[in-house]
Amino acid sequence: MTLPLIPPMLATPGSLPPAGQDSRWAYETKQDGQRVVAYLEGDGSILLRARSGEDITAAYPELRALGEALGATPAVLDGEVLALDEQGRADFQLLQPRMGLAHAPARAARQAAKAPVHLIVFDVMHLGSQSLTALPYARRRAQLERLGLHGPFWSTPAALVGHGEQALQATREHGLEGLVCKRLDSVYEPGVRSRAWIKIRNMRSEDVVVGGWLPGKGRLSGLPGAVLVGQRAAGRLRYVGSVGTGWSEAERSQLAALLRAAATEVCPFDPVPSVVGARWVVPRLVGEVRYSTRTRAGLLRQPSWLRLRPDLAPEDAAADIPDDRV
Template identity: 35%
Template sequence: MIQEHHARSLHWDLRLERAGVLVSWAVPKGIPADPETDRLAVRTEDHPLEYAAFEGEIPKGEYGAGRMTIWDRGTYETEKWSEREVKVVLHGSRVTGRYALFRTKGENWMIHRMDPPADPDAEPIPDAVRPMLPERHARLPRDRAGYAFEFAWGGRRLAAYVEGGRARFTGGDGRAVGGPAGLGSRLGAALGARPAVLDGELAEVEGQETYLLFDLLYLDGRSLLDEPYRRRRELLDGLGLDGPRRHTSPWYPGEAEAVREAARAQGLSGILAKRLDSPYEPGTRSSAWRYLPFSTRR
């Protein structure tokens, strides 16, 4: 069985029943789905068999404090078991296939997938995606029903690349930058084992710097760049990523006037209009996205 453990840092606990106990490894970035990616697996103490059914909150002050859920469970076959190497075939609902665990130093092991990729069509998470930018326009689009309208927050562009419960960031030029303290771990915890690339900006909202998410470029091994804006936003909303100092920015199909009035009341500089059928065009200033400042006419 595999437990997702939201302790001080998110990790996954792989536990194999053997000789009346659960032999355990903590895997910080999750079980690899591709043989090209080996991951650290730290050998921990054996656990009693009763622990295989445990889900819940470990109280603060206790070892491993934090929320724990059962991420996968099933059966396994042993191909080899020694003090330095374990080879097994896992039969879970999420993880299946041949895996090797091999000791490197002390309690540090590595876990390696011996079979071909679990999803042969999965695309690797991109190293960097340059942001798509809006054109400045003086008027609202005539076909307002074909657009969604958003607030122009006026913040600093920040894309997040989340994988294995961790996140890294790129800025407005597509180059690596640091994110606000704790943001990466919080996004990693929110997404768990799901890899994703998120587009957004850091802006001040009600006196506090907040990461506002407004696009989803990659999810679960699939690029979404060619998907229409409407589909990307629906998928982003479905992730439920709102939390402390992060928020999924709202979008309003066809509601230009209401959004403009609300943005003006909040003291924002303008609004954005984004075509509902538009793909994401990296590094492009596209007419499919329009920035509409308040100083212009209707």
């Protein structure tokens, strides 16, 4: 490869910029996919590298045609590979089977024919013979939009300058993962987690019933390392995942006492989840958890504990989980 190797710039978790600085920022939808850097040599070829630097080109054969999109002009592009659901929204659960196929091109080709991915392009770091990393975001973005990268399996969604509050609200209303705020004057910092890019993840919260726990290890020995939680659906307590973060030491110790008092040999979840080393409890403790989204199987992604809800009965922790999702 003759193009320079450029690790992707990373965003820092945070909140919206102050209202008085709103016009100095651009806002892009945060997508739930796999970050990639695409290298187009200008000879029709394409090389895709994951954030780790691994060559994952073979996992996404439907993106090969992007190598011809700019003709003889070499380029390095930053973007995100998505798998879209029936509503056209990114679904990480759909993407996961594709992510492991970088060394299985035959399987990748079959999957591409059944459920093709889509590449969102949001930055350009090199174009022709010129590095663009020292240019401000606004100029790089203008260069990118002039390339007209819109094809059957890739696109360049618009970025909104200003109106951050409205942009964030729109992502929440449409059930999207969140927002990335990018300072208009920011240069591209390869491999750096920068405050010039801020990511805001839309988190949801729901009530759950504790039905079990997993013993902690190391400094958490004798305490719960995670609790196993469920929600009522169709008359049964459905397992929706394990929660291992969000407590202070005092809160974890308090929870340990409550779990010991509720111990039982009977699993309260229906169906019984395959969790090695699980300790079951009578499902009477209700808690509130925060999470990013649900998997297609109904499990909570990235859950963290918020608080106990002694004011709620287990029947109050209900969710709409169709039978075919567990």
